[in-house]
Amino acid sequence: MVLPISIIGTAVLRKKAEPVTKDYPELAKLIDDMFETMYKTDGVGLAAPQVGHSIRVFVVDAAPMTDDENDTFTKSFKRAMINPEIIETFGSNVSYNEGCLSVPGMHENVVRPDGVKIRYYDADFELREETLTGNCARVVQHEYDHLDGILFTDKVGVLRRKMIRNKLANISKGKFEHNYKVKMA
Numbered sequence: 001m002v003l004p005i006s007i008i009g010t011a012v013l014r015k016k017a018e019p020v021t022k023d024y025p026e027l028a029k030l031i032d033d034m035f036e037t038m039y040k041t042d043g044v045g046l047a048a049p050q051v052g053h054s055i056r057v058f059v060v061d062a063a064p065m066t067d068d069e070n071d072t073f074t075k076s077f078k079r080a081m082i083n084p085e086i087i088e089t090f091g092s093n094v095s096y097n098e099g100c101l102s103v104p105g106m107h108e109n110v111v112r113p114d115g116v117k118i119r120y121y122d123a124d125f126e127l128r129e130e131t132l133t134g135n136c137a138r139v140v141q142h143e144y145d146h147l148d149g150i151l152f153t154d155k156v157g158v159l160r161r162k163m164i165r166n167k168l169a170n171i172s173k174g175k176f177e178h179n180y181k182v183k184m185a
Contacts, residue, residue, distance in 0.1 A: 003037045003051040004181035005101045009172025011185065012049050013102055014149040017056045019083050022125045024055065031080045031123050034059045041180040043101050045139045047146030050102050052183060056083045058143035065135040077136045084120035084144055087129075089113035096138055098152045103171060104178045108164070110155045112141050 006012055020027065030053065038046040044065055047058040062077040091114030099107040116137040119129045132140055142152060153161065153168060170176065174184055 001033045001036065002040045002181060003033050004183040005037070005041065006050055006052055006183045007171065007174075007176075007185075008103050008151060008153075008168060009185040010102075010183060012052055012054050013146070013151065015049065015054050016149050017047075017049055017054045017147040020055045020057055027057075027082075028123065031057065031059060035061070035080075037180075041101050045143040046101065047143045049146050049149075056147045057081070058084070058146065060136075060139050060143060062136050062139050065139065067135070074135055077132075079120075080123040081118070081120040081140070081143075082122070082125065084118055084140075084147070086141070086144055087117040087119055089116050089141075091115035091133065091137075094138075098138075098142060100142070100152050101180070102146075103151060103153060103168070104176045104182075106153065106164070106167060106171065108153060108156045108160065110142075110152050112138055112155075116141055118144075 034046050034051060037051060038059055044062055045058060045060040048055045059080045062074050066074045093111045094114045095109045095111045097107050098110045114137060115133045117131045118140060122128050153164065172185065
């Protein structure tokens with residue numbers, strides 16, 4: 001089932017999400033619905049707070065971000081991450097033009113470390129640990145931020161943030177175009 005996306009200004013997007021236990025009601029269905037929603041909205045990642053659930057879960061599929069046809073890892077990087085914990089970041093800080101389903105129509109350059117080591121439970125509640133670089137690391141960091149109530153627009157420079165303040169206010173008031181179901185504050 002395609003779920004509505006919470007838009008900037010919705011309180012759930014600014015809350016620190018709660019850890020999930022294995023017996024969370026219908027967790028498998030929620031994860032399936034999140035993947036379906038992500039694909040229907042042309043996203044590469046989706047965090048549970050973006051669909052109204054303040055829990056520490058996100059899904060990612062970095063295949064659309066593959067620049068190199070030989071990059072089989074990124075092409076196959078599809079994960080559900082439950083209770084993720086970033087253990088470390090490493091590498092150069094890299095700027096990339098990011099967007100977000102919860103901030104429709106807006107893209108900004110965001111600087112993030114090129115690498116991340118992350119520990120999480122998969123959809124079967126098996127503990128995993130991965131070291132990621134490039135686009136896989138970026139999408140994971142973006143979705144991880146959602147679990148801490150951080151949006152990508154919080155990561156742009158102070159001057160740029162002042163310049164986009166009115167546009168963000170308009171989005172939070174529903175003044176934007178979209179082709180997916182949304183949930184306003």
